[in-house]
Structure formats: C-alpha cells, structure tokens
Amino acid sequence: MTAPNLFLVYVRDAERSTAFYRGLLGIEPVFTSPRYVAFEVAPGVLFALWTGRSEHAVPGTPRTSEVGLMLPGPAAEIDKLHERWVAQGVRSVEPPTDEVFGRTFVVADPDGNLLRVSPID
Structure with a gap:
C-alpha cells in the first residue's frame, strides 16, 4: 500500500489562492492550469488547489x-x-x-x- 501523496484544497479562485500559498509557503507551483495548481511539498507529494468543487470553498462551510x-x-x-x-x-x-x-x-x-x-x- 502507498502513503497518501496528494492533498487537495478546494478554492474559488485558483490564481488568487496560488498567490496566497506562494507567498505564505515561499514555494513555486510545479503544475499550473486555470482550475488546478500543484505544489510539490516533498519528493512525490503534492499540495494542490482545485476549483472543480468551488461550491465547497466558501468561508461559511464548516471545516473538519x-x-x-x-x-x-x-x-x-x-x-x-x-x-x-x-x-x-x-x-x-x-x-x-x-x-x-x-x-x-x-x-x-x-x-x-x-x-x-x-x-x-
């Protein structure tokens, strides 16, 4: 079995969120598209932003x-x-x-x- 290697966060605006995480974490994306942006946070491990489910990316949604x-x-x-x-x-x-x-x-x-x-x- 493999360990989890993709951590996905829903966002409404990929460009805005990319700028936020780029500035916050000081890293550059390894893949960029209009709706999906991935940052490699360790070899083979991605932290990604995705607008595909933007209805979940509203501040009023409970975060678990x-x-x-x-x-x-x-x-x-x-x-x-x-x-x-x-x-x-x-x-x-x-x-x-x-x-x-x-x-x-x-x-x-x-x-x-x-x-x-x-x-x-």
Whole structure:
C-alpha cells in the first residue's frame, strides 16, 4: 500500500489562492492550469488547489480538517511565524497556544481553509 501523496484544497479562485500559498509557503507551483495548481511539498507529494468543487470553498462551510505545517525549533519560532503572517494580512483563527503536542496556531486562507502550524512531532 502507498502513503497518501496528494492533498487537495478546494478554492474559488485558483490564481488568487496560488498567490496566497506562494507567498505564505515561499514555494513555486510545479503544475499550473486555470482550475488546478500543484505544489510539490516533498519528493512525490503534492499540495494542490482545485476549483472543480468551488461550491465547497466558501468561508461559511464548516471545516473538519486542516492542512498542517510542522516547524523545527523552539516555540518562539512558531510565535514569530504567526506574527509575520498576521502582519502580511493572513487571518488568524486561533492565536498561538500550548497544546499537548506543543505550541500551535491556526490561520485561514482566503476560502476559509484552515492551516495549523505546530512543532515537529
């Protein structure tokens, strides 16, 4: 059996969301089309944006999952990243807090998709 290697996020505007994630993550897409954009986040692993189900990409839709970004280093690095993203205009959903797995925060993309930052397990 193979491990999951495609993480798909529904968006309403692929161009706007590409700019958001390009700026947020500091990476360039490996594939771009008008409705589907893919970023390679590890060898053979894609994080993709898709407008094919844009009816799901509205901020009022309940979110039952999150995209995770695990950072190395001390808790202070997580706080610094939160401050930097908020200064860039990213909407904070949950400010930095301590959980059982360490320091964490949650932000939202323009469509309300959640991104959680936490320490490396």
